[in-house]
Amino acid sequence: MGAMEATTQARGPQKLTGKGQATRARILEHAAELMYANGVHATNNEQLRRAAGISGSQLNHYFPTKESLVLAVVEWQAERVLAFHRSERFTGFDSLDSLREWAHFYVAYERSCREGCSLGSLAGEIVKADLDVRADLAHAFEQWRDVFRDGLRRMQQLGRISDAADPTRLAHLLLSAFQGGMLLSQVARDITPLEDALRAAIDHVETFAISPAAAP
Amino acid sequence: MGAMEATTQARGPQKLTGKGQATRARILEHAAELMYANGVHATNNEQLRRAAGISGSQLNHYFPTKESLVLAVVEWQAERVLAFHRSERFTGFDSLDSLREWAHFYVAYERSCREGCSLGSLAGEIVKADLDVRADLAHAFEQWRDVFRDGLRRMQQLGRISDAADPTRLAHLLLSAFQGGMLLSQVARDITPLEDALRAAIDHVETFAISPAAAP
Numbered sequence A, B: 001m002g003a004m005e006a007t008t009q010a011r012g013p014q015k016l017t018g019k020g021q022a023t024r025a026r027i028l029e030h031a032a033e034l035m036y037a038n039g040v041h042a043t044n045n046e047q048l049r050r051a052a053g054i055s056g057s058q059l060n061h062y063f064p065t066k067e068s069l070v071l072a073v074v075e076w077q078a079e080r081v082l083a084f085h086r087s088e089r090f091t092g093f094d095s096l097d098s099l100r101e102w103a104h105f106y107v108a109y110e111r112s113c114r115e116g117c118s119l120g121s122l123a124g125e126i127v128k129a130d131l132d133v134r135a136d137l138a139h140a141f142e143q144w145r146d147v148f149r150d151g152l153r154r155m156q157q158l159g160r161i162s163d164a165a166d167p168t169r170l171a172h173l174l175l176s177a178f179q180g181g182m183l184l185s186q187v188a189r190d191i192t193p194l195e196d197a198l199r200a201a202i203d204h205v206e207t208f209a210i211s212p213a214a215a216p
Helices: A018-038 A045-052 A056-062 A066-085 A088-093 A096-108 A120-126 A134-157 A167-188 A192-206 B018-038 B045-052 B056-062 B066-085 B088-093 B096-108 B120-126 B134-157 B167-188 B192-206
Strands: none
Touching: A018 A045, A018 A056, A018 A066, A018 A120, A045 A056, A066 A120, A066 A134, A088 A096, A088 A134, A096 A134, A096 A167, A096 A192, A120 A134, A120 A167, A120 B120, A120 B167, A134 A167, A134 B167, A167 A192, A167 B120, A167 B134, A167 B167, A167 B192, A192 B167, A192 B192, B018 B045, B018 B056, B018 B066, B018 B120, B045 B056, B066 B120, B066 B134, B088 B096, B088 B134, B096 B134, B096 B167, B096 B192, B120 B134, B120 B167, B134 B167, B167 B192
């Protein structure tokens, strides 16, 4: 891509026409897929142009620098991960069953072992790079943690787990076990580390469970 | 560095003289430091030559390709991490106190928040790269997990934790919480995610503790 320009120029799709927004979204979708499959550094302009079916000048128009593209992909993946975790399927993580359902999904997900977490693997690859992306990543992980924390607080309100549980600490355990387990499973090409870590983390949440009979 | 050559050529210091081994070790030490501080991709020949005080032809002699250098750095960091975890300090992780001491060390370690785990951050950066390094990383993480697993088994033999504990699963929880917590802390530039994840993971091990009076 061209020389470094102010990244703000390319950050938002706000000023684009409907057709422009669609083209930008198509580029992003393919960029996210290539970076998830092969890594940020192995993803180059030519692959992206071919995958998205666009010209070099189009690519340059929407994403004048690789930095602007990487930033947009981080936002794209963060939105997808958060939307998935906030979906009906997990009912706001207000029960142990929803946590087990979540673990089960990722343990069964065929790309966990090869490509890891779509956001975590991106973070691992670029957090040390000289990109203005750390704050965006930090914000995304905070929101993700808050999905778990809010669920754990709700479980306390519903009398499902004890007030002795620390929702923030347990949320950090769940998200860390997930990120670390994904990395280990990806390296080992074996789902066991992730499966074990999530099961043990959720078992720990369960040690705070209040039996239905004992609940107020 | 030069064109790709068979990596086996540069993998071992076996055929080097004493002086050659010392030079190779000095290059490796500086390469590991640069990659830990700035990342693999941001580390280039010129920085490395300056840091290690060597010529380009010397660097080429010991590490003809970047791949050979990255492989050697992975081995170097793996050896250091394993030696640290096997040191007297942690007494083979045969007690809850040794686990707490370990967590305390990394929570207090000033580089946890900036550079993350020396081996995990390397893995996160290169696991998707087209390098012949995954098997080496997998082996290192397995050995690391086994340090914890063996410690947990010893705790069971000593009657410190119950036979209901699954040492492999708990070892995966500890290592995943560590790797994930390191990534989250690095992204947030805040030690809390790591601190919380390790504390909760060790709390979970403690739920299997047998009080001294109850032990056989």
